[in-house]
Amino acid sequence: MTLRIAAVQAEASPGEVNRNIAKAVDFIQRASSEKVDVIVFPEAFVTGYDDAAFTGSLPASAELDWLDRVQEAVDVTGLLVILNTALDRGGRSTLTDIVLAPGRAPVLAYDKQHLYDSERRWFTAGDHGCSLSAGDLRLGLSVCYDANFPEHAAAAAFNGAVVYINSGAYFPGGEHRRDLHYAARALDNGMYVVFSGLIGGTHQFIGGSAVFNPLGQRIAHVPTAEGMAIADIDPNLISRIRSEQRMWADRRVSLGEYEHH
Template sequence: MTCRIATVQMEAVPGDVDANVALIARLVGDAAAGDADLALFPEAAVTGYDDLAFADPLPALGPGGWWAPVQKAVDRTGVIAVVNTALEREGCRTLSDVILSPGRDPLAAYAKQHLHDSERPLFAPGDHGASFVLHGLRFALSVCYDANFPEHAAAAGRAGAHVYLNSGAYFPGGEHRRDLHYASRALDNGMYVVFSGLVGGPHAFIGGSAVFDPLGRRIAAVGEAEHVAFADLDAEVVRETRERQRMWADHRDELGPHRPLGSFRPTDAAH
């Protein structure tokens, strides 16, 4: 069974939750027009990614709140949306993935576990991974910096994930690191990796939204502007890839202690 995913690239206005939510709702419609089952949105898509926006009162998940227009779009189209936002929940401020699905209340499913320097004074890190199943594929959640750590995606793979979703916001100069990390997480674990990135202000975010197959090859991508890219994901491709490329099966959890071997120095005769 396959699942069609839409990775969304968009610009979020810092602090303008209403405008950002209206845009997200419209882009859910664009995802539906492309026959997507699931749409992934960038990091802080609701609040915008900016310290001033993060210092303001943050969205919560109270009844009939900010999420209502997105829920309406989800209910109308049937598309499931994974929307990242700075979130206030039970006295804790997090960068969280909220899942909006037809006919259900929004679910604060996952909080970013690896916080960057500027984020640590503002947010609490998440304390667990999370995944869900759609059309026979298991989707694991991650946010931006999480994907820099191989063990994060590996833990998702060990939990049965076929797909690693990542919402991000990359600054200028991060292109090489961004693309290398996502391709590597896919190849390391024999699973799809889907990245959704912010573009534009206030920090000239560079986007790069893309889908990588289980061999680390880019199979869908968005250009520099706001847009949506689509890819069909297949659990059988993951299974076949893991059978052929042996890194997944040959991985060893225990490698024994590291043994220092001392120092070596060439003799004069070697010159």
């Protein structure tokens, strides 16, 4: 079966959790009208990616009632939602993917493992990867800088993921690096890559939300404005490309000891 995924591109209001939650609900409803199965939001969408927001009061992991409106929208529409936020974990903070599914409690699924230099002032890195089921397919989770490391996507693929999900926020000047990394992760692993990016805000983020197929070709894109990059994930295409482009099958798990001469 195919799976329709939407990668949101939007601006988050720094520190305005209720306003950002309302915008998330609106996108979920719009995605439902487009027959979307899974929707992905950018990095720190709930809080905004902002220095002042990160040092202020963050949504808490202990009580998740601030997610009630999103859960209600999920229960009505039936969508699977991947929503990233800066999160107060009680004594530490993380950049966390929260997964919301119909009829289930929200799951604090994945904490960003590779923190960008400035983020280390505020956040603790996650200590494990994560994938989730969507129909018959497995989705591997990542947040922004994670995708700069080929081994992160490879670990997701090794653990059964055929779609690599990334919630990000790219600064001006990062266009080339952004597109190159996501296309490479797709081609290297014979998997789809879905990137959801912030725009605007205090850092003037550049968006670029897109979906790349297993050949590394961009098949859906939101250039500059708010919107959604929507694409159908075809498991038959994954199987065909992995049989033709043999990098995934031919890779060696271990390359042995390095010799120095």
